[in-house]
Structure formats: C-alpha cells, structure tokens
Amino acid sequence: xxxxxxxxxxxxxxxxxxxxxxxxxxxxxxxxxxxxxxxxxxxxxxxxxxxxxxxxxxxxxxxxxxxxxxxxxxxxxxxxxxxxxxxxxxxxxxxxxxxxxxxxxxxxxxxxxxxxxxxxxxxxxxxxxxxxxxxxxxxxxxxxxxxxxxxxxxxxxxxxxxxxxxxxxxxxxxxxxxxxxxxxxxxxxxxxxxxxxxxxxxxxxxxxxxxxxxxxxxxxxxxxxxxxxxxxxxxxxxxxxxxxx
Amino acid sequence: xxxxxxxxxxxxxxxxxxxxxxxxxxxxxxxxxxxxxxxxxxxxxxxxxxxxxxxxxxxxxxxxxxxxxxxxxxxxxxxxxxxxxxxxxxxxxxxxxxxxxxxxxxxxxxxxxxxxxxxxxxxxxxxxxxxxxxxxxxxxxxxxxxxxxxxxxxxxxxxxxxxxxxxxxxxxxxxxxxxxxxxxxxxxxxxxxxxxxxxxxxxxxxxxxxxxxxxxxxxxxxxxxxxxxxxxxxxxxxxxxxxxxxxxxxxxxxxxxxxxxxxxxxxxxxxxxxxxxxxxxxxxxxxxxxxxxxxxxxxxxxxxxxxxxxxxxxxxxxxxxxxxxxxx
Numbered sequence: 001x002x003x004x005x006x007x008x009x010x011x012x013x014x015x016x017x018x019x020x021x022x023x024x025x026x027x028x029x030x031x032x033x034x035x036x037x038x039x040x041x042x043x044x045x046x047x048x049x050x051x052x053x054x055x056x057x058x059x060x061x062x063x064x065x066x067x068x069x070x071x072x073x074x075x076x077x078x079x080x081x082x083x084x085x086x087x088x089x090x091x092x093x094x095x096x097x098x099x100x101x102x103x104x105x106x107x108x109x110x111x112x113x114x115x116x117x118x119x120x121x122x123x124x125x126x127x128x129x130x131x132x133x134x135x136x137x138x139x140x141x142x143x144x145x146x147x148x149x150x151x152x153x154x155x156x157x158x159x160x161x162x163x164x165x166x167x168x169x170x171x172x173x174x175x176x177x178x179x180x181x182x183x184x185x186x187x188x189x190x191x192x193x194x195x196x197x198x199x200x201x202x203x204x205x206x207x208x209x210x211x212x213x214x215x216x217x218x219x220x221x222x223x224x225x226x227x228x229x230x231x232x233x234x235x236x237x238x239x240x241x242x243x244x245x
Numbered sequence: 246x247x248x249x250x251x252x253x254x255x256x257x258x259x260x261x262x263x264x265x266x267x268x269x270x271x272x273x274x275x276x277x278x279x280x281x282x283x284x285x286x287x288x289x290x291x292x293x294x295x296x297x298x299x300x301x302x303x304x305x306x307x308x309x310x311x312x313x314x315x316x317x318x319x320x321x322x323x324x325x326x327x328x329x330x331x332x333x334x335x336x337x338x339x340x341x342x343x344x345x346x347x348x349x350x351x352x353x354x355x356x357x358x359x360x361x362x363x364x365x366x367x368x369x370x371x372x373x374x375x376x377x378x379x380x381x382x383x384x385x386x387x388x389x390x391x392x393x394x395x396x397x398x399x400x401x402x403x404x405x406x407x408x409x410x411x412x413x414x415x416x417x418x419x420x421x422x423x424x425x426x427x428x429x430x431x432x433x434x435x436x437x438x439x440x441x442x443x444x445x446x447x448x449x450x451x452x453x454x455x456x457x458x459x460x461x462x463x464x465x466x467x468x469x470x471x472x473x474x475x476x477x478x479x480x481x482x483x484x485x486x487x488x489x490x491x492x493x494x495x496x497x498x499x500x501x502x503x504x505x506x507x508x509x510x511x512x513x514x515x516x517x518x519x520x521x522x523x524x525x526x527x528x529x530x531x532x533x534x535x536x537x538x539x540x541x542x543x544x545x546x547x548x549x550x551x552x553x554x555x556x557x558x559x560x561x562x563x564x565x566x567x568x569x570x571x572x573x
Binding site: 088 | 339342351354
C-alpha cells in the first residue's frame with residue numbers, strides 16, 4: 001500500500017517534470033507569467049498613489065494566480081486535442097495521480113514566479129514573517145494550479161478553454177482585493193470576494209508581509225484555500241472520469 | 246480483490262458492451278484470441294473497433310460484459326492489464342516537442358521500469374527500429390512512418406505480451422507500411438499476440454491468422470481469411486477482354502448462365518449463376534460475334550469480396566469515410 005503510494009507520487013512527479021518541460025518553461029509562457037501581473041498592476045495603479053507594501057503581496061499573489069493557473073488551462077486541453085492524453089490513460093496510472101502530476105507542474109511554476117517577484121521587490125519593503133509568507137505562496141500556488149485545471153477540464157481544445165478561463169481570472173483579480181483593499185469596496189462586491197479563493201491568498205500574503213500578525217486569520221485564510229483545493233480536486237477528477245467514460 | 250481466470254487464451258471477451266449515453270457503440274461481442282495469434286478486427290468507421298480496443302486495454306470501462314487479458318479482468322485489474330498490453334493508437338500520440346528518446350523514456354517511467362533497464366530497453370528498441378541515430382531529434386521533425394515506429398517502440402518498452410495496433414499503416418507510404426507489417430510479423434514470431442484493427446482488407450489478409458468483422462458494434466463473423474474468402478465463392482467471377490468493346494455489353498447480358506455484367510475500362514466482369522461452369526459458351530459467343538479474346542481470367546474470391554458481402558459496405562467507401570474523418 002505504502003509502496004504503491006510512493007510509486008504514484010513518483011509517477012506524478014514524472015508527469016509534472018514533463019509538463020514543466022514542454023508547456024511551462026517555454027519563453028513565451030515565461031514572459032507571459034512574469035510580465036502579466038506587473039502590466040495589469042501598472043494599468044490599474046498609474047496615476048494613483050498605492051503603497052509599495054500593498055503592491056508586493058498583491059503582485060506575488062497574482063504571480064501565483066497567473067503563473068500556476070494560466071498555463072495549466074492550456075496543458076490538459078492540448079493533451080486531449082493531440083491525443084497524448086490517451087497515451088497517459090493507457091499507462092498504469094490512476095486518474096488522481098495524473099491530475100496530481102499536472103497540478104504539481106503548475107504548483108512549482110507558481111512558486112518560481114512568485115519567488116521571482118518576491119526576490120525583486122523584497123529590498124523595497126519590510127517583511128514581517130518570511131515563513132508565513134512562503135507558506136502563503138505554497139498554498140496559493142497549489143490552489144491556483146488546481147483552479148487553472150478546473151477551468152480547462154471540460155474543454156478539449158485551447159480556443160474553447162482560454163476565453164472563459166481568462167474572463168474568470170481577470171474578473172477575480174478586480175474583485176478579490178488585489179488592486180483595492182476589500183474594505184474600500186461596496187458590500188455586495190465584498191460578499192462576492194469572500195466567495196472567491198484569490199481573496200484568501202491575497203489576505204494571507206498581506207498578513208505575512210504587513211501585519212498585523214493575526215495568526216488565527218492567517219490560518220483561516222490557508223484553511224479556506226486548502227478546502228477550495230480539495231473541492232476543486234474532487235470536481236476535476238469526477239469531471240475527467242465522466243469525460244473519459 | 247483480484248479476479249484471475251485460468252484461461253489459456255491471450256484475450257477472452259464475453260458479451261462485452263459499451264454505451265455512450267444512449268448510443269450503443271459495442272453490442273455484446275464475444276471472441277477469444279489465442280496466444281501468439283495475429284487477430285484482425287475489420288470494420289467500417291464507427292463500427293466499434295477503437296472502443297473495443299479502449300475497453301480491452303483498460304482505458305475505458307465496459308458498460309456490461311467482461312474481458313480478460315491473460316486471465317486478468319480488464320474492469321477489476323486495469324493496472325495489471327495495462328502492464329500486459331502495449332497500445333499503438335491510430336494517430337501519433339507522441340509529445341512533438343520532446344525527443345524520440347524522451348518520449349520512450351517517459352512511457353517507461355510511467356510503467357515504473359527501473360532506470361538502468363529503461364535506458365537499455367530504449368536503446369535496444371531504437372536500434373531495432375533503426376532510429377537510434379535520431380534519438381535526440383524532436384518528434385516534430387519525424388515523418389509519419391518514423392512516428393509510427395516510435396509509437397510502437399513506446400508501446401513495447403514495458404515488454405508487453407499483447408500488442409494492440411489501431412490502424413497501424415493508415416496514412417503511411419508503401420515503404421513505411423511494408424516496414425510496419427514486417428515489424429508486426431517479427432514481433433509475432435517472437436511470441437507477441439497482436440490485436441490489429443484495419444480498414445485495409447489486403448493487410449488483414451496478409452497478416453492475420455483470424456479476422457473478426459464488426460459492423461454497428463456487432464461481430465458479424467470470425468474466421469480465418471481463407472475460410473472467409475470461401476463465403477463468396479458462389480459468385481464465380483470471370484474477367485474477359487475482347488479486341489473490341491462496342492455493342493457487346495447487352496449481348497453478354499443475354500447469355501445463359503450470366504447474371505450480371507460490369508464494364509471495367511476495356512474488360513468485362515461476368516457474374517455467373519453457377520460455380521464451375523465450362524467456359525465454352527464464352528468461346529461460342531466470341532466466335533459468333535467475330536470477336537478475338539485477348540484475355541480471360543476466372544477470379545478467385547478475395548477477402549474484400551467477403552467483406553463487401555458480409556457488411557454490405559464497399560471498401561472504397563470505408564477509405565473515403567476515413568479520409569473525411571481525418572480532414573475534419
């Protein structure tokens with residue numbers, strides 16, 4: 001049982017390694033992942049006075065959000081269109097292992113992009129708790145990788161998958177407190193924001209960077225993200241199994 | 246829970262059925278395949294060939310019925326089954342961005358083959374398929390025939406006992422097709438059971454020990470190519486060419502024993518009512534009409550004739566249908 005579990009983990013890592021190599025670490029995708037958050041932020045904040053301490057956690061959250069999720073929305077539909085997905089199904093691996101491998105790829109990519117942003121911006125701003133901040137990046141990348149896969153799982157080609165995924169992502173960025181603190185938004189939008197996972201990622205990173213160090217709130221933020229991750233994972237597996245059958 | 250059957254066959258299929266929603270794709274099919282046999286699955290598009298392969302290789306679950314691969318039930322032991330079979334799909338399902346070497350090794354990793362062994366096997370397979378020198382090239386630079394060989398190599402990396410090939414020579418040039426057929430024969434000589442779907446009747450005739458013809462999800466017949474051909478023997482075909490073709494067609498139709506006449510360029514194909522008729526009436530006809538007989542052939546029934554008779558579908562239609570689907 002334990003041996004089989006470790007075999008599954010290793011297979012998931014092989015799938016992640018392959019995905020990183022052929023989908024994620026491509027020059028256009030790297031450029032997209034690095035520049036999109038900063039371009040979006042500049043487009044919104046130019047001409048406004050925004051504190052750097054507010055910008056950094058938001059940018060890191062966006063890097064995880066777009067880095068882990070955007071390319072993820074491409075890999076599964078592409079595999080389904082080219083047929084390589086059938087080759088994966090013909091191998092002795094569980095659907096859950098296959099999905100986990102794909103999520104791992106986005107997870108690693110999200111961490112790398114977030115850390116790039118973090119490393120560039122850290123000298124310009126104080127950091128209250130590095131470990132909490134890093135933990136926030138890990139959980140956010142895991143969640144957003146699964147979210148990216150969830151948005152793509154019903155589709156069997158990129159042109160079908162990308163438009164809805166892009167609309168959902170951009171809308172979330174504007175609602176979830178990335179550009180504007182939640183408190184300054186209307187109550188209705190705040191209610192919607194609390195239903196969306198990005199809100200909790202941004203909040204956790206803000207707590208870790210700027211404080212106040214409300215551990216209870218931080219744990220709630222991480223807990224909600226983990227809960228979302230589990231729900232997304234279950235939905236992805238169920239939908240994919242249904243599609244295959 | 247392990248379901249192990251003590252079958253001596255490589256594959257046993259019992260009432261295997263698959264529904265996609267309300268669509269019945271495979272309808273209670275039954276057959277078995279002996280070890281080291283080349284078994285052909287012949288049928289038009291949408292007949293249920295690929296769905297059957299997907300069920301037998303554990304990719305999809307049957308709606309009902311059962312199938313065992315070397316005694317292991319495909320529904321209850323899909324992992325064991327996937328370890329016993331190699332699958333070569335119709336289209337190139339390789340990662341175009343990856344090299345030939347990396348594609349094969351990736352498959353090996355998913356089969357949990359230890360590093361040293363997978364490196365050795367990958368090398369041996371690429372050498373066998375005459376592609377070792379191209380191992381570091383991306384798949385996107387390969388021809389269709391080369392891709393097909395890499396796919397077979399990938400399917401063989403875990404040393405399967407049974408190889409499933411879905412239309413292995415579809416879309417290949419003559420030389421590549423011949424190479425693939427030679428590889429199939431070679432693998433079979435070494436004891437690999439081969440399950441082959443094809444819409445090339447001649448290919449099935451050349452390669453297969455037995456053939457199942459499937460149409461609308463149902464198996465119409467299973468037999469050896471030789472026995473299938475005898476089904477059409479009663480047709481009794483004669484092909485004849487004269488020194489002229491004008492105004493003969495109707496006269497030929499009026500002859501005793503002739504059921505139907507078809508013009509083929511400068512030849513006439515006569516469908517006779519009875520088998521083994523003496524051909525004197527043809528010679529008398531030629532003499533009476535002052536015709537010189539340039540050639541006369543009694544045709545042996547082909548597997549194609551059997552197929553057409555059994556399915557009611559012409560093989561040309563199958564090929565055209567196939568091309569349409571590819572273009573779409």
